[in-house]
Amino acid sequence: MELHEATTADQLISLQADRIDIGFIVLPINPEATVEVTPIHLDRWVAAVPDSHPLANQDTITLFDLHDEPWILFPGRYGPGIYERIIAACEEANFVPRVTQRVRLMQTALGLVAGGVGVAIVPHLLTSMRPIGVRFIELSGPGTPIPYDIALVSTNITNPLRDSLIEIAKSAFFKNANAVIYGGS
Template sequence: MELRHLRYFVTLAEELHFGRAAQRLHIAQPPLSQQIRQLENELGFELFHRTKRKVELTEAGKVFLVEVQRIFRQLEQAIFLGKQVSRGEIGQLVIGFVSSAAYNILPDILQNSRNSIPNVSLELHELTTDEQLRWLNLGRIDVGFVRPPVDQKKYESKIVFQESLIIAVPENHPLANQDKISLKSLINESFILFPRFLAPGLYDLIISFCQQVGFSPKLAQEAIQMQTIVSLVAAQIGVAIVPESLQNLQRRGVVYKYFVEETPKVSIAMIWRKNDVSVVLERFLEIF
């Protein structure tokens, strides 16, 4: 049984006239009659009552018609979904992001994705840069938003956001009432930092920034997440140099201040595996 046999049957069932059905199908009437007879022989039951004056569906033919029409609707849906998948309009994308991205670029990512690829499901994972690189290697995420630099031999990357550095200090700190804070005034302060291996690019940039005015930060405490760093500042454990957008994280007991000095720019890069781009990921990358 071929699909065309079912199409012939549905057309004849709609027309109940061999001549009109043959005309719609762009074939001659005798071949149509022959194909319907072959279908009935294969099925083992009659589909039509035929007389010289009219053609009628049998009871079995009526039931068969309902099911065949359902099959064609399912086929049309399958074709439609297949085309959507082939164009990257439907599917799933697994995304990693550093915690600070939630305060700058992540909301725009989600909004733009909903507008451009609304039928693509996004699965989000908050991960450090170091964790994202491991997950990319394992195929557990499709794309990441990390603190560069990254290995250009293994990954494709694109800078998607840049910002300055600011200082987070306890609200009762002597410097908290100043409009801007000089980096030199922090020489004797204790700093809260994240371990270097988590995001060496950002870590080295902060250290280099301090060394430009003649000191290396004195470590009071390490913390993995930016939210934890800010919480430790609120607890008066120390001060922290953080990306500018982190001031969107309002925490009682903490104030954010800009530096007198011009700060280096810190970036967020979008990265993905080289030579491993699905159609869905390709559509996602087009957004940026």
């Protein structure tokens, strides 16, 4: 078995080209994708602000509270479905985010937040990383919660390795007290 890092979009392309057997993706994806989708974890997005930010002392903020801030966000081509979900949530909160920095990885976004470059929204799952200089804040109000769904994707061919990996992934997420597991367990 080999592991490769890839975006949701790249994994779907690789699956359809038969270059990989299985992938971890973020939903939603294009409903026309010819892959088997097994949802395994439902999470939510939270705000990430520099610990010196005026909002850093709040336990909960609205998405609109971030409307004047410089945003750090990934380009839509890396995860078109979730990108559209984030933009729609902002529009529901009556603003369009002012994206000043685009990043590929959430960890990079957190580093830039710690450096004071801007704010980001990240999956709650990442709060356990506890990066120095970053404060995570729950989001409420219009546009929230913004779902963050993780799934395994594979071809429709029966594969015992895939089935085992699905069970291991469900078990791993089940141990996380903040996780919601799909498909039983």
